[in-house]
Amino acid sequence: MIMKDLTAIGLKVMRVEAVTGHEGRDDDGAIYLLGDDAENVNKECLCNFLASKMVPVVAVTCSDQRDSSPLFDLDDLAFDVGKCLKANKIIVLTADDCIADFTGSEYSVTEARAMAEERSVLSGRVSRLLGKAAEACEELVERVHVLDGLRDYAILAELFSNEGVGLMVHRDPYGQIRQAKNSDVSEILSIIRGAVMESELLPRHSADILSCLEDYFILEIDGNVVGTVAVHSSDAFSELACLFVKRNHEGAGHGKRLVDHAEGIAE
Template sequence: MLEYVPYFRDKIFAVHVERPLVDSGELVDALLDLDVLQEIGVRPVLIVEGADASALYEHTRVCEMRSALVEAPLKGGQLVRERVREILGRHQIPVVASGRSGSFDPESVHMAFSLGASKYIALLNDHKVPSLDGRPIAAILESEVAELAGNVTHRELLDQAAEACRAGIPRVHLLDGKMRGVLVEELFSEEGVGTMVHTDSYREIRPLKEEDIPELLSMIARSVVDSKLVNRNYEDIAARIDSYYVLTLDDSIVGCVAVYPYPEHHSAELGCLYIKHRHEGRGYGRALCEFAKRKAEEMGMEFIFALSQSAVHYFRDRMHYAEFSRDSLPPERLRTLELSGRKSGVFGLRLK
């Protein structure tokens, strides 16, 4: 949790509350979470669906929050937005009504954009968090929403969230407002508990940096102990740092892969493939394998291979790598494999 504090400090979060949630007991949890967010430097703005924010404001007073009521709804225009900005400037939480129905009315989205909000958080009633083919959608790029195929629930909300991103808000969160602790669980974990639609690099694969090496070593330590990965030390990785890549979620490392080139043999090795245990089963391993394949192709390689004695089914059955004899390896790689005494199989793909 502490790692997120500097990242969130001084950021504006617009939090929209559906009207039926105002009188629910679960809303108190969300308000207390907002109070904590304000304590660590977040600048929340509370918006409630409909024409009157007084009931929500009274709840914030009961929770002893530093809040102030905006008497007119947002549909009042520029003067109301200026009042919101004034309250924010004196380190209070503005509580304002949208004056409209729905979670993504134009006035609420426009106000969030005009304030420079980094997040627009929709607290929804009746468990309206989207899913795809029965599985929650944890995060999705705004540009990918329209391309979703399959059984998508609450499609209209997803489309509205994507539209809010296109209006200039980097991240939009769709959350179950009746889930206790939903704000903390969503904002202070890498995967969250709702759906985030985003325009920025929430998930990316980037080159390993030297300051990442201790974290990478710590991350792969269990697999090294279990003999699933080759033992590596700081110096080993630093010497070949240009070959290593990490997959990050919100700048936190959750996986890694290495691409070792053998240019004289037009081959590349996919190595050090690892995903943190709590992030398994989400397609990140496949994403890293596909990334490694593209890297090998960019290098002009004709063959990519992986050596494994514990991930045979993964490479053969899921990634559709063919099994090859050891004679297919570059001679220098074959020598080091034989010296290691490992019983690894060879799995590879011919590249175009």
């Protein structure tokens, strides 16, 4: 299924045996890879494939004293390989529906750590994934995506849509707030259209925004405008206006970030 997702957008994909290890058990009986993480990953092999613009799908070569095939913690492997390659994104595909209730959710490192500790309301698997994702983001990874590996085209839907279909943990903060440009005007009008129709925001036209474009700021994530705010200032006071965050990005703290930014401009 992974290969189908990647080849669907024209990528060259090959199965590669680039991870080796031996059986071992911790105090709880969980099976894991022995030795230093970096020693288990053939970094040179993977980098050569990537340099050749090929996507390596990593397979595991393992051995033990009984010459059997032990089970490995694939979650650990995903994070170990990603950190070894100094990846800016790690995508973990699950083989169950443990994240069914988290579709489209995104959390900061702080939020992920807090949720991981709430074991009473989360499954052990989700708590563990959130904890490891937060740890990876604290080290060097920008984002971790956890997806339902049984869903068709899950990777494409997660990476190439604004909403996403899985669970994402990101560094603090995620996305950038910048001053709006001429090319952003149509996108600003597009995202606030629904709020204007519902009388939540005052109507605005291109000419209105262009006449005071320097007052407008946008929150941009992966090249997509997901929120906007304007600060109209005079000698006497400053007015916050046109505050809006896309519906499918609500609840992630983006509105507060825009307000904080606006207050900083107004001071």
